[in-house]
Amino acid sequence: MTTIIAKPRTERWYRAVWRWHFYAGLFCLPFVLWLSVTGGIYLFKPQIEGLLYAPYRDVASGAAPLLAPKTIAARAVAAVPGSVLHKYFLPEAPGDSVQVLVGKGAEDVRVWVHPQTGQLLYQAPEEDRLMRVVFRLHGELLAGDRGSALVEAAACWTIVMLLTGLFLWWPRRSGGKLAGVLYPRLHRGRALFWRDIHAVTGLWISLGALFLILSGLPWAKAWGDYFREVRAVTGTLEGRQDWSAGSLSDSRDRAMADAAMRAMMSEHADHGGAMAAMHMPPPPSAPDAALDAVIARAESLRFAAPVEVSPPTAGAPWQVRSQAENRPARDNAEISGEGRLIGIQRFAQRHWIDRTVGYGVAIHEGAWWGLANQLANLAVLLGLVTLCLSSMVLWWRRRPQDMLGAPAAFAPLRHSWLLVALVVALALAMPLFGLSLALAVVVEWSLKRLAPHCGAWMGWRATRTAD
Known part of the structure; x- marks a missing residue:
């Protein structure tokens, strides 16, 4: 068996992208492993x-x-x-x-x-x-909004890792051969084996991984709040959001709903007492009296299971909502205390943004195509685990002594307005990415000047100039 070791690439752009790929992976790797494992478990929730x-x-x-x-x-x-x-x-x-x-x-x-x-x-x-x-382990590490911010930042940098990985994968010297490009070379030595496993796996799962990341962002606290603000400014925010905004936000919503329900019950109790004094029956809209009529009407709607019925709050009647795993099957209705149907909103009647997010969340959770959807998502998650493990092997095999092992920097790149525009666009689309990128630049600049030995260990000092 012949071992083939490729010569190091010397193009400045290639080396620069490789460095960003390395540092993005360094930050993302533990989170990607964690999210892949917890996400794989949650896929099979039903x-x-x-x-x-x-x-x-x-x-x-x-x-x-x-x-x-x-x-x-x-x-x-x-x-x-x-x-x-x-x-x-x-x-x-x-x-x-x-x-x-x-x-x-x-x-x-x-x-x-x-x-x-x-x-x-x-x-x-x-x-x-x-x-x-x-669910909370997956979305916020059981750490509330702070955990959600960490997961969101890791998701943003995973996008950078995948995009830079595709740039590095792009065949430049393959001579039209598909080996090592579309499928791995399994019998050409360990170095080439692990390189191909990493590159080819990244190619085949990148699109699915990008979709899973983007469709999961609406759950993130920072990006979710940012998304709602943008929708409020653009006038596209309509009705009740059908996905979680984080455990703390959900907790506040539950407390407010509880207080509103208790206030409604107290109001009806006082009203019922007055009616009793006048020898009149209590109003039929009181929760205990109305529940039978509301449930009977809700059953006749034939909504996709499971279906939840919520008591009225001030200014709102009884609510009936489908909580089907496949979100495009979710409809909701309002019913009066006498069992009269006030109105129905079908999924197809919601704003197109809510429908788009609904489809994205359903596919993200493996609920749209049933078992096929679950297995497709699981394949992507297993691919991400393979990327993480192969990257650790590649780093371990090529790491230099007494250094982190980041690709060495060459001469500074010429200014590129296209690159600046791409970075600004990503920062606007994902504000937490922009903030963390700015922090990374400040840390790099500080270490180079205030702790040169640390900067050299991290690979932030140019070693030579490319020809």
């Missing part, structure tokens, strides 16, 4: 939750009648002292237990209730359920 909660499906038996929704909701509320009804989920099959979300402030508890006996089958804090924990 199958995992199906196994976890299988004991609470098909629990009804015999010809015993089903309890009324208001009775089931009352049992769930009683299971968590001090709580109120937050959401009632329609059973996906007639014999399934009923899931009810009750809570106090921002704390939600999911309760499974037997539909015939009212027996409490299981309960768990909503944010402690396995897939909710995986």
Whole structure:
């Protein structure tokens, strides 16, 4: 077997891009590995939750009648002292237990209730359920907005890593050969093997990886806030956002909704007391009295499961929303306390930006094409893991002694307005990238002047000039 070692490239542009590729990878590598593993787990959320909660499906038996929704909701509320009804989920099959979300402030508890006996089958804090924990591990490292900012910065630099990687991959001396370009050379020595595995894998998964990164940005706290501000300024922000804005933002929304629901209940209680004094029945829009009528009307809508029903808040009626994994199947409706349908909004009626994000999120989560979508995303994630592991092998094999091993810098490049325009465009599209790039430039400049030995170790001192 012959070992082939390619000569080092000396073009200034190639070396400059290689250095940016190296440093982007140095920062991104642990995050890419983390996001690939947690994202791979979350892809199979339907199958995992199906196994976890299988004991609470098909629990009804015999010809015993089903309890009324208001009775089931009352049992769930009683299971968590001090709580109120937050959401009632329609059973996906007639014999399934009923899931009810009750809570106090921002704390939600999911309760499974037997539909015939009212027996409490299981309960768990909503944010402690396995897939909710995986979701927060994936999106914000269980560190709130700070973790979200780190993940977002890593995502932005992963885009840089992929784009610079494609530049480095571009065949310049292949002579029209496809080996090492479209498929790896497996029997030409270890050095060439690992180089080809890295380059070819990067080629085949780059488009999918870029899509996963871009479709995940709406969840990021900084970019998500930036996106909403831009939409507000351009007049394209309509209605309720259908994706998470981060755990802290979601917590604030839950606390506000809880306060509004309690205020509504207090208002109806006072009103009911006045009616009782006058020997009149309480108004039918009170939550306990209205739930049966609202659930009956919600079931007739045939929304894609799971379907959640939320009590009214000040100025708003009962809300019925599909929470289908495939977001383009999500519709929502408003229903009065008497069970009258006020209006329906279909997914197709939402603003085109919301529909675009909805499709992107559905594909990102592997929900649009079912199992095929999950396996396609998993292949991309496995490719990213392969990129990370092969990059570590390549670095370990070529690292110089007593240095980090970044590609050596040559003479400064000539000024390029195209490059400046590309960087500015990326910074405008991803503000956190612009901020982190500015920080990187300041750190590099400081180390070169204030800590030359550290700068030399990092490879920030030119070693020679290219011809």
